[in-house]
Structure formats: C-alpha cells, structure tokens
Amino acid sequence: MSETGERILVAVAWPYASGPRHIGHVAGFGVPSDIFARYHRLRGNRVLMVSGTDEHGTPIMVAADQESISPRELADRFNGVIREDLRNLGLSYDIFTRTTTPNHYRVTQDLFRTLHEKGYIFSEAMLGAFSPTTGHTLPDRYIEGTCPICGYLEARGDQCDNCGNQLDPADLIDPRSKIDGSTPEFRETEHFFLDLPAFKERLAEWIGSQRDWRPNVRKFSLGLVDDLKPRPVTRDLDWGVPIPLPGYEERDDKRIYVWFDAVIGYLSAAVEWGANRGEPDAWREWWQNPDARHVYFMGKDNIVFHSVIWPSMLMGYGEGGEVGAGRGPLELPHNIAASEFLTMEGRKFSSSRGVVIFVHDFLSRYDPDPLRYFLTSAGPESQDTDFTWAEFVRRTNDELVANWGNLVNRTLTNAHRNFGAVPEPGELTTDDRELLAAVEGGFETVGSLIDAASFKAALAETMRLASHVNQYVSDQAPWALVKSDRERAATVLNVALRAVDSLKTLFAPFLPFSSQTVHELLGHEGWLAGPLEFREVEEDGSKHTVLTGDYESWVGRWAPGDLPAGRALPEPRPLFRKLDPEKVVAEELARMEAAAASA
Secondary structure, three states, rough: OOOOOOOEEEEEEEEEEEEEEHHHHHHHHHHHHHHHHHHHHHOOOOEEEEEEEEOHHHEEEHHHHOOOOHHHHHHHHHHHHHHHHHHHOOOOOOOOEEEOOOHHHHHHHHHHHHHHHHHOEEEEEEEEEOOOOOOOOOHHHHHOOOOOOOOOOOOOEEEEOOOOOOOOOOHHEEEEEEEEOOOOOOEEEEEEEHHHHHHHHHHHHHHHHHOOOHHHHHHHHHHOOOOOOOOEEOOOOOOOOOOOOOOOOOOOOEEEEEEHHHHHHHHHHHHHHHHHHOOOOHHHHOOOOOOEEEEEEEHHHHHHHHHHHHHHHHHHOOOOOOOOOOOOOOOOOOOEEEEEEEEEEOOEEEOOOOOOOHHHHHHHOHHHHHHHHHHHHHOOOOOOOOOOOHHHHHHHHHHHHHHHHHHHHHHHHHHHHHHOOOOOOOOOOHHEEEHHHEHHOOOOOOOHHHOOOHHHHHHHHHHHHHHHHHHHHHHHHHHHHHOOHHHHHHHHHHHHHHHHHHHHHHHHOOOOHHHHHHHHOOOOOOOOOOOEEEEEEOOOOOEEEEEOHHHHHHHOOOOOOOOOOOOOOOOOOOOOOOOHHHHHHHHHHHHHHHHHHHO
C-alpha cells in the first residue's frame, strides 16, 4: 500500500447472512465498490475497503427457526458461503469480516453508550409488534400493510418505498406479518430511541452542500430530513449486541437492533483491520483524518441508513468515547453511491418465489468478468434495469468477445506467429502516434469517470478505445503487410501491442481476471491487481476468517504500459468464451421455471 497517496475509505453495505446473495445484491454493493477500490489502488492511493456479513436481527432468526438451528450456526454457514462468492467475483476487500466478533460488540457498545451519555439516545415506552404465532417481536421490516400517507399496499413497517416516508408499524392500515401473514399484536414495551430530530438542522445543511452525490440520493435524503422522528434502536430479542447500560447488560430479552449495529460495522471493521496488522491505531488515518475521503456503496433501499441515520450517529459521537477519544471527530460520508434495483426477466428478485440467480450458481456456469461487465454496462447505476439471459449473452458475445477479446486475440496471434516476440518498431506514422495518444488520454478520462462513480460511462469509454484500436488494426492489416513490408508490419503490431498493454490496465478495475490473463500473455510477471485470500484471525480466544488480499504486491499502475521490444510472447489463448444464445437462454429459463415451481 502506498504511503503517500490519498486515503480512501470504501465502505461497502453489509450483506445479511440469512442466505446466499443473488446478482441483484452484488449489482448494488459489490461490483461498483470494487471498481472504485481497484482504480484507486492502481492510482497509488491508500485504500481501505471494509465490510462483512450482517449477522444479527430477525432475518437470521427467522431463517434459523425454519431450519431448527441456532442463529449463530446459520450465520457461520452463510458467512462462509458469501465470503466464497465475493472472492470468486473478485471483490478486493481489505477486510470482509462479520458482526458477531468481540471487536464489533465493543465498538458498537461504545457508540451506544457515548450517544446515551450525551442525551442522543433516550428510553421511552412504545407499542411493540409481536407475532401471535411465536410470541417473538416483529421488527418493522417484517410487517407490511397499506401506507396511511399514500395508500401504497405493500408499505413496510419502518418506511414506505413508494412515498419514502418513515412509518411506524402501528400506523399501517391492515398490518400483517411478512413471515406468516398473521395480524401482529401490539403491546407496550420500553425501548431506547435515537433522537434523529436533534440532528435535523445539521443534516439538512450537510446534505444540501453535497453537490457530487447522485441526484436521486441527494433529493431522497433531503426529503427524509423534512420528517425526522426518533427511531428505536433496541428490540425485544435474545440475539444481538447486549445493551451496555446498568440493568440491561445481563438481560436476555432486549438487544441493540441490527440496523444500529450494522452501520457501525464500517468503523469496527476498520478497527479490526488495524489490529490484525499489528497496528491498532492505523484505522485513525482514515476515520479521524479530515483529508481522507469516505465513499459508501449500497442499493437504494439502504440510502436512509447511510445519508441520515449513520451521519447522525457520527455527529452525536463527536470526539468519541472509549474507541475514538483523543484524535478528533469521526469523518462523515463524502459520497453515497447508491444504485437502483436490478430485476430479473421483468420480475423483482425474490428468493422465496424462485425468481433469483444466486452468485455461486452463476459463477458455477459462467466466468466472473462477463457478469461484472453486464452489471456495469447494463446495471442499475442510475435507474432500475432488467437482467435477461438473452441480453447477458448478447453483451458477452457482441461486446466482450467481438471487441476487446477479438483485439487481444488477433493482435497477439499475429505477433506470436510472425515474430514470436514484441516486434521492434520502425519510424511511427501520424496514425501510430495518434492511436497511442488516444489510449494514453484514456487514463485521465476513464479515471475521472470512475472517481465520480460514473462506472457505466467509464466502461463505455474504455470499450470505445478498444474499438478504436480494433479499427486501427483492421485498417493497417498487419497480417497482409508482413508479406510485403515486414518492417511496417512489425511497427503496426508493436503499436497495437502497446495499446493492448495499456488497455488491459484501463479494463482492470472492471475485468480483473481477464486483465491478469492479458498481463501474462504480454509476458509480464506478477499480479496486475490480485489475488484475494482468506486469513484466519483470533480475538479473545475466538477465531473467524476474513477475506483480504496482499494488495501491496500489485505491480499494476494507472499509467500507459511499458512493453519492451524483443520480449518473448507465450502462446495466445482466447480471453472470453463465446456463448451459444439458444442453449444458454433455453437452459437458464428452464432452471428459473423449475425454481419458481418448487418455491
């Protein structure tokens, strides 16, 4: 890791460990965050990319009850499944951990205790929703009904996705449990609340000043600030972080609720990362450094937690309690890159209805880079989009294979067949120099777009440059020139290979696996940008596994390639697999129908 670059915190939404994640999930939090992190690492910046599995709350308890196992057993299993999926997709976390670690409990309790001492968390009686079937508390998100404000029929107990207003389950018309359809019982119970209205003016000023946020995020967040209400941060549960106050610490019927402790994970994961490195204060270089930049990645249904609730908690924490004391306040988010929703063949993703493509299933049949390519080029960056198998195949074959893959294959094949090495160039023509200059200029253009979280535009510009080089190769036709003007053919292939060498770096944030292949096909050594690995860590006698990587060993740099003439070239091989449209679509739609029928 560079010691001189800008410090960038890449904060990635925490996936629930209640089951495997589907491609709609990674379209929001996964691939965009990795593109951003890889780019900044290649730039030489000091990136800290953090996340983990979110393992508390009702989703875990419900799934565990269905299998007659403990929440911890379920979380252990799906933490492993999700970690494996994210590694196979190439997501380059500095630490992907979990919320059931002693470190996370300590940091969460410190924030809770500090906010309580400052008066930002208070206790009050409220009507709590309970399941008449199990007697367990029903969290807001597991209750749905008709919104009392806009009439939307499937409003959640905490928020209406249609009008965006915060709600209370008791306000819903005809409320029902999303688990079994029963009508909740409302009983009076005491809970602790985060005093969000206390931060209204500061939030409005802060959000209003964010001119670099995506317009949908900024507008939605400002709307939320207009109607802030205190929000309960505890629940009647026995699974979660204990409440760190006298009279509550030993109770087994009340816990800090999942939405409160999950966002604290961004901080606790950074603290754990430093401890794992033997540098317990290293996290402060990102969290208590006003020159650091924090960028958050998630789906749009998580905007409220990152633009309103988490900033309020950070504002209230101030100079800090046990964890953060003495070094200044914790930094607020600098950008919240929230994606819209991805649907599947015109239907909303739903595991319970069999309308789903799990990441591990997808990667068992297809390579990761084509999926990353689709989710970037056709994904829900700024509007809801639809995944179809026909479009996935088309983009793989007509864009990845026919453009970038074709350029790499025919350039390397001609150079290897006719010269066996990178040819020595003669004098460059105007066309040669203009091509190299265009590709070199891509580092500034593509880099600026990635930095602004405009990933779709950045990938489109990189593909445009690949098309430009492809056209150059077609116009120059080195396979014909080699028969009549071998020196000119050598020059053309040298220029094309140098362009490919640069393009492999421009593509690396988006397509890390195939970029590594090109890196090796050009005779380079080392890792352009990879690999990832699992490491077992121990804390207070307990062990868990984190996803991380040795990113300091990366040899890639965000700059034009340096490909010396005379370097031997290995035998070329295809960069991507061409897919059979009829076969893929027929097989995948059949799988989808079978899954829906058995759901």
